[in-house]
Amino acid sequence: MPLIALDSIEDGGFAEVEALVGGDAESLIxxxxxxxxxxxxxxxPHAGRRLDWAPGKFLKSKEGHLVCAAHGASFELERGDCVAGPCRGDSLRSVAVEVRDGEVVLGAPPL
Ligand code: FES
Known part of the structure; x- marks a missing residue:
């Protein structure tokens, strides 16, 4: 099932979608x-809060990091590692996705 059309996300930007991951309804970045x-x-990974300050509205720093709206943890966008803030060294949990026919879809989980 498509999560979102790739074109509806600005290049370098973010969107929030709901999806079933491992049988649970989850909010995804x-x-x-x-x-x-x-x-x-x-x-x-700091306190389990959502990272967006309003649904689908995410902060990006001048350095190009995703910034958690709750307490300012910064995440690089290759692997989702926290590079500054209260959970430095932790990582976001990645979810496998791929683009098919212009739609972002859930991909096969890594083995
Ligand atoms: S919950 Fe994200 S920085 Fe605290």
Whole structure:
């Protein structure tokens, strides 16, 4: 099932979608990188809060990091690692996605 059309996300930007992951309804952060997308659970490893300040509204720092709206943890966008803030060294939980026919869909989980 498509999560979202890739074109509806600004290149380098983010969207929030709901999806069933492992049988549970989860909020996901989808990040567009050109013709590709990455996704993580929308759960901050610091205190378990959502990272968006309003549904689908995410903060991006001047350095290009995703910033948690709750207490300012910063995450790089290759692997979702926290590089500054209260959970430095932790990571967002990545969710496998791929782009098919212009739609972001859940991909096969890594083995
Ligand atoms: S919950 Fe994200 S920085 Fe605290």
């Amino acid at each position: 989808v990040h567009r990188v050109g013709a590709n997308a990455r996704a993580w659970l929308n759960v901050c």
